[in-house]
Structure formats: structure tokens, C-alpha cells
Amino acid sequence: MNQPEPETQYIENTPRRAVIVVGAGAGGLMAAGRAAESGARVILLERGPQTARKLRIAGKGRANVTNTADKNEFIAAFGENGKFLYGAFSRFFKDDLRDLLRRLGVETKVERGGRVFPVSDDADDVANALERWVRSLGVEILLNSRVKSIEANETVKGVRTDRGLISSDAVILATGGITYPKTGSTGDGYRMAAELGHHIVEPRPSLTAMVCQELWVRELQGLSLKNVEARLYLTDESGKKKAIGKQFGEMLFTHFGVSGPIILTLSRKAVDVFGKGKIELEINLKPALSEEQLHARLIRDFTSTKHFKNYLPDLLPRAMIPIFIKLTGIPEHLPVNNITAEKRKRMVELLRNLRLTVTGLRPPDEAIVTAGGVDIKEINPKTMESRLVKGLYFVGEVIDIDATTGGYNLQAAFSTGWVAGESAAECGMKGKFRVASDE
Numbered sequence: 001m002n003q004p005e006p007e008t009q010y011i012e013n014t015p016r017r018a019v020i021v022v023g024a025g026a027g028g029l030m031a032a033g034r035a036a037e038s039g040a041r042v043i044l045l046e047r048g049p050q051t052a053r054k055l056r057i058a059g060k061g062r063a064n065v066t067n068t069a070d071k072n073e074f075i076a077a078f079g080e081n082g083k084f085l086y087g088a089f090s091r092f093f094k095d096d097l098r099d100l101l102r103r104l105g106v107e108t109k110v111e112r113g114g115r116v117f118p119v120s121d122d123a124d125d126v127a128n129a130l131e132r133w134v135r136s137l138g139v140e141i142l143l144n145s146r147v148k149s150i151e152a153n154e155t156v157k158g159v160r161t162d163r164g165l166i167s168s169d170a171v172i173l174a175t176g177g178i179t180y181p182k183t184g185s186t187g188d189g190y191r192m193a194a195e196l197g198h199h200i201v202e203p204r205p206s207l208t209a210m211v212c213q214e215l216w217v218r219e220l221q222g223l224s225l226k227n228v229e230a231r232l233y234l235t236d237e238s239g240k241k242k243a244i245g246k247q248f249g250e251m252l253f254t255h256f257g258v259s260g261p262i263i264l265t266l267s268r269k270a271v272d273v274f275g276k277g278k279i280e281l282e283i284n285l286k287p288a289l290s291e292e293q294l295h296a297r298l299i300r301d302f303t304s305t306k307h308f309k310n311y312l313p314d315l316l317p318r319a320m321i322p323i324f325i326k327l328t329g330i331p332e333h334l335p336v337n338n339i340t341a342e343k344r345k346r347m348v349e350l351l352r353n354l355r356l357t358v359t360g361l362r363p364p365d366e367a368i369v370t371a372g373g374v375d376i377k378e379i380n381p382k383t384m385e386s387r388l389v390k391g392l393y394f395v396g397e398v399i400d401i402d403a404t405t406g407g408y409n410l411q412a413a414f415s416t417g418w419v420a421g422e423s424a425a426e427c428g429m430k431g432k433f434r435v436a437s438d439e
């Protein structure tokens with residue numbers, strides 16, 4: 001049975017545009033702040049007890065807020081849908097973000113790979129500064145306020161919350177994706193957008209660790225390898241093996257398989273081919289040496305009488321040695337000058353193509369971002385406004401955009417937030433909030 005509509009009261013009748021922002025994550029805070037700066041009266045509704053819970057844990061609690069890459073590299077980091085962001089990046093990009101944070105008292109620094117972090121190495125500093133900024137502009141932040149649906153026909157009318165209806169002719173949806181649901185992002189925005197007729201590209205975890213079949217990986221749990229190359233392959237049902245992606249950098253062994261920056265990046269490609277055949281990773285532990293150079297080095301080294309086990313620390317991290325001995329089948333006490341050419345070949349093969357069978361991807365709870373979301377064809381990239389519903393705007397991860405690691409995803413949330421906030425505030429209509437009585 002339908003509940004009777006709660007009585008509606010006016011809480012404010014403002015000559016300024018009234019903007020409702022749903023979700024106080026990175027994108028929602030930016031949208032609320034920019035809308036207020038642009039002259040709107042803003043209410044920011046957050047379902048959780050605190051703002052920006054995902055931003056506060058981003059980058060292992062340090063928040064890799066953006067990257068120094070140029071615009072084209074940035075766009076490329078988002079893959080096919082990256083072009084959608086040209087407009088937003090033209091209006092608010094990495095230097096604008098760093099300037100704004102500086103203005104709010106948060107200095108930033110650049111690390112390896114152009115990754116930008118707060119100098120304090122504390123993500124809370126970024127989140128708190130944005131929250132202070134937003135409050136100082138008069139935005140009303142309502143915590144523990146979950147939006148259940150958006151009221152609209154062809155034009156937005158407002159949002160329905162646990163406590164009743166709040167009316168406005170501009171609503172910014174910044175509810176995030178489906179990953180790390182304990183931070184508040186459980187996919188509500190996809191459902192709400194779909195109810196209004198938007199096409200949702202199937203949301204799925206991206207930037208997630210890979211589960212491997214080989215049991216020996218567990219023995220390497222905690223081992224991080226730097227400067228290695230990982231290649232991802234798909235072998236389809238006809239037996240055809242296809243290269244899917246290649247990354248150079250750092251990876252990590254875990255109790256279930258592999259993780260770390262290059263694995264997370266490759267997982268974006270694995271998501272798309274999962275279920276289409278056998279997926280394998282090949283790790284090149286010595287990417288700086290060609291096959292011939294590696295053979296030449298071993299031939300040179302194998303003139304001594306050192307035991308195989310005592311020689312290996314020259315070649316590999318200590319934790320890998322017992323596994324490597326097992327995989328080569330070479331007795332650990334064999335003097336290296338007794339290693340046959342065939343065994344040496346096996347060693348080179350393992351050093352260059354250490355093979356792992358990928359049997360799964362870790363679940364959404366553990367993924368960094370969501371691939372999929374509101375179809376970009378249905379959003380105006382210049383304003384972030386829905387092409388289907390007037391007055392409805394989209395920000396951040398709820399949109400079908402996602403990038404590799406490196407600070408790109410947060411910059412996208414900030415940039416789309418900036419544009420949506422400004423557009424929603426400037427759209428011309430003069431609004432007023434009304435809120436349904438919760439008594």
C-alpha cells in the first residue's frame with residue numbers, strides 16, 4: 001500500500017537557483033562548492049555519517065588527488081570514453097585543482113609517475129578542507145540523509161529522502177559507483193538514473209586484484225616486485241592466444257593471487273574478457289635484458305662451483321628462491337657449473353615468462369573503481385546535464401568513465417563536479433526549496 005504523501009512545507013523561498021546535490025563524495029563536495037560559489041543556494045545530502053569517506057581512504061589514506069600528465073595522456077588513461085572529459089578538463093583541470101587546494105590550505109607535491117598527493121600525506125586534510133570550503137559558502141550539509149529517488153517527468157522536481165520530499169528544479173547526482181560499499185557507494189545512483197529512463201552500462205568492478213590458480217603464489221604473500229613487466233593474455237575456445245595488455249612497474253603477491261599498480265591497471269582489460277576463455281598473466285622478472293642477454297649472463301655466471309641456492313640471491317628476491325628452485329626442478333645444492341643447457345633454458349623461460357592462470361577478479365567490495373554507469377551518450381559533456389531530464393546533472397563515478405590508477409579518477413570526479421555545479425547554478429530558472437514535514 002502506498003504511504004500518504006507527507007505534508008509539504010516551504011523552508012526557503014530564495015531568489016537564487018536552488019540546487020540539490022546527492023552524495024558528499026569528492027565529486028559531490030566539488031559540485032556543491034562550485035554551485036554555491038556561482039550563486040546558488042545548495043543542499044548537499046549524504047547518506048552516511050561523514051563526508052567523503054572514499055576520498056579519506058584513497059591512495060592508502062594519502063589521496064592521490066590528480067596527476068601531472070598532460071590532457072591527452074589524461075584522456076587516454078580513461079580508454080574509449082575518455083573523450084567525454086575534454087570539456088570538463090578544459091574548464092577545471094589538474095592545476096586548477098592544485099590551486100584550489102592551495103587556496104584552502106592544502107599544499108600538494110608530485111611523486112613518481114606524476115602522482116599528486118597532499119604534502120601532509122593525509123587524505124583527511126583534503127576532505128576536511130573541501131568540507132570547510134563548502135560550509136563556508138553556506139551549503140547546508142545533511143548527513144545520514146539517503147535519497148531514495150528523484151522526482152521528475154521531463155524536468156527535475158526534487159528528491160525523495162527517508163524523511164520526505166525536497167523540491168528543486170536542479171539535482172546533481174554524485175552517488176559514486178558500486179565498489180567499497182561501506183564508504184556509501186552501493187549503486188543507488190544507477191538505479192535512480194535508470195528509473196528516469198537512462199541507459200546504464202553494466203556496472204562492474206575495475207582496478208581490482210586478480211585471483212590465481214597456482215598455489216605457490218600464497219607462499220610469496222607480501223612480496224612486492226618493482227620494475228617488472230606483466231603481460232595479460234586470453235586464449236579463446238578455439239585455442240587462439242591473444243595479447244590483451246602489457247604494463248611495466250610494481251606488483252604485489254597476496255594470499256589469493258596478485259595485486260599492485262600494474263595488476264590493477266591490467267584488471268581493467270581483464271574485466272572485459274572475463275568468461276571468454278583462459279586468462280593468463282606472464283611476468284617478465286628481467287625486462288631490462290633480452291633473452292640472449294639473459295642466456296649470456298647465466299652462461300658467464302655458471303662457470304663457478306657455487307651451489308644453485310647460493311647463486312640465486314644474485315638473481316631474485318630472497319622470498320622467491322624456494323619457489324624458483326621448485327619450478328626449475330634444479331637441485332638446490334647442484335654447483336651452477338653443472339647446470340645443463342636445457343635447465344638453463346628453463347630458467348630463462350621462468351625469469352621472462354613466469355606464468356599465472358587468472359581464475360577470478362576480486363569482488364566489488366575490494367575494487368578501486370566501477371567500470372560502467374550512466375551512458376555518456378545521454379549526458380551533455382559541456383554541462384554534465386542529462387539529455388533526457390532537464391535539471392538533472394551527473395558527476396564522478398556514477399558516469400560511465402573510469403581510468404587506471406594515478407589520480408585520474410579523483411580528478412574526473414572533481415572536474416565533472418566543478419562543471420555540474422557551475423551549470424546547475426547558472427541554468428537560469430529561479431528556484432525554491434521545499435521540504436516535506438517529517439512529523
Ligand SMILES: Cc1cc2nc3c(=O)[nH]c(=O)nc-3n(C[C@H](O)[C@H](O)[C@H](O)COP(=O)(O)OP(=O)(O)OC[C@H]3O[C@@H](n4cnc5c(N)ncnc54)[C@H](O)[C@@H]3O)c2cc1C
Nearest residue numbers: 023025026027047058059064147176184396397407409410
Ligand atoms: C581504496 C580506494 C582507493 C582509491 N584511491 C584513489 C586515488 O588515490 N586516486 C584516485 O584518483 N582515485 C582513487 N580511488 C577512486 C576514487 O576514490 C573514486 O573514483 C572517487 O571517490 C569517486 O568520487 P565520487 O564523488 O564520484 O563518488 P564517491 O567518492 O564514492 O562518493 C559518493 C557519495 O555518495 C553517497 N551516496 C551514495 N548513495 C547515496 C544516496 N542514495 N543518498 C545520499 N548519498 C548517497 C555516498 O555515501 C558517498 O559519500 C580510490 C578508490 C578506492 C576504493
